[in-house]
Amino acid sequence: MGVVSMEKQMQTFVSTLDKYLTASDIVQSVDGCISCGMCGQACAWFMETGDEKMHPKNRSDFIRQVFRRYATVRGKVLGALGMIPTPTVEDLRKNMSTYWACTVCGRCSLPCPAGVSNRRLYRAFRAAYTEAGLAEENPTLKAIIDNTRKVRHSFGLSREEVMAKPGLFLGYEDVEMPLDIVGAEYLFVCPAAGNTKIPELGIKGMKILNAAGVNYTVSSVVTDTGTEIDHIVVHHQLSKELLEEWEQDAERLQVKKVIVAECGCDVRTMYVEATETLGRPFKFPIISIDTIWEDLIATGKIPIEPIDESVTFHDSCYVTRLSGMGEKYRGLLKKITKDFREMTPNMEQNYCCNGGAGGMRMPENTEIRRKISRLKANQIADTKADLVTTPCAICYLNMKDITEVYKQATPEKRTARMFFEIL
Known part of the structure; x- marks a missing residue:
């Protein structure tokens, strides 16, 4: 960037920022x-800790300091004269953890009178840490990158292991999994968190599809949707490769459409981020699994008897606030429940579950994640609903965890449910 003494990692870092931050x-x-x-009044990580390092503005101010010092003419001149601070690679290291103690949920932008998107800045900063090689100094981020490179699965499972995990439950439940069916209408790919953490729940969705006679197939080749490499690490090159491989497998199987599972980050990727990552639209039409549920109910292909338990709904940030699909689920819930109870606040204003985009995946976040999730636990409790449901695997996993931590549930008596479980 025209500064001879700039460290190589800083050069890569700044050039990445320059590349991914648009003029807008x-x-x-x-x-x-x-x-x-x-x-700050919209960010749970700041509201519940009072830690100034967690304040969205303060996090973004460090990004601004780096960008202005190294990527603007004024900053280069004033920095060379010693008139403004010159952030170093060590400064980047010192501040790195704060950008992953965040779910990049976008709630902090709602009260901003200037329309600042801290979310856009944080994603660009994560990408810069990744391309500069600094992200790999964190063992969890390194594992996600290495596993994705080597076996195309962020948890490091081989294709055989991925197929075996749900296979155990499929056999027990006597459920058939259509595998590599050429000419199927839909290709269904499960996110890594789903086939690793909750394979026993995933087959319930398969049961519904099978019972309704949906013409779909599961792939033996693509076993990870790229959720973690895109939204936790923000590794644009690997994200692009996984999206292209997903397209190639859809072409191999000659399907017409690609199903997006109940995963908030996948919804955001496929409806929004994929076009930016690929530099073009995704080659196949995208349909969310919940749109399929909606169609199956509307056409009578799956009979519905509303459940007796009272139900509240957690708006996944990536589904509702960032993808605009909140009303869809309310329409469905009114058909499948007798007693639906809204949280307060809800829709775009809903509190984040604090699990996505690294909140739950990074073990160093566990203590603080559970602390700040008191907001969400109280929000659930205030509805006095029997069950809380969500269309996102990570939101489900975090709410299962916090409802147990805050004594609202036990491992034997879950109150949290994936949306398709309510069906």
Whole structure:
């Protein structure tokens, strides 16, 4: 960037920022902040800790400092003269953990009078840490990158292991899994968290598809949707490769459409991020699994008897706030429940579960994640509903965890449910 003494990692870091921050990002989110601090009143990580390092503005201010010092003419001149601070690679290391103690949920943008997207800045910063090689100094991020490179599965499972895990439950439940069916209408790929952490629940969705006679297939080749490499690590090259391999497998199997599972990050990737990552639209039409549930109910292909338990709904940030699909689930819930209870606040204003995009995956976040999730636990408890459901595997896993931590449930008596479980 024209500074001879700049460290190589810093050069890569800054060039990555320069590459991924658009002109709109710079005008609106780098230069547009008016320092009112209102974003802090929407961020659970700051609200529940009071830690100034967690304040969205303060996190973004360090990004601004790095960008302005190294990527602007004014910053280069003033920095060379010693008139403004010059962040170092060690400064990047010191601040790195704060950008993963965050779910990049976008709630902090809601009260901003200037429309600043801290979310856009954080994703660009994560990408810069990744391309500069600094992200791999964290063992969890390194494992996700290494596993994705080697076996194309962020948890490191081989294709055989992925197929074996649900296979045990499929055999026990006597459920058939259509595998590599050429010419099927839909290709269904389960996110890594789903086939690793909750394979016993995933087959319930398969049961519904089978019972309704849906013409779909599961792939033996693509076993990870790329959720973690895209939204936790923000490794654009590997994300692009996984999306292209997903397209190639859809072509191999000659399917017409690709199903997006109940995973908030996958919904955001396929409806929004994929076009930016690929530099073009995804080659196949995308349909969310819940749109299929909606169609099956509307056409009478699956008979519905509303359940007796009262149900509340957690708006996954990546599904509702970032993808605009909140009303869809409310329409479904009104058909399959007798007693649906809204949380307060809800829809785009709903509190984050605090599990996605690294919140739950990073073990160093466990203590603080559970602490700040008191907001969500109280929000659930205030509804006095018997069950809480969500269309996202990670939201489900975190709510299962926090309802047990806050004594609202036990491992034997779950109150959290994946959306398809309510069906």
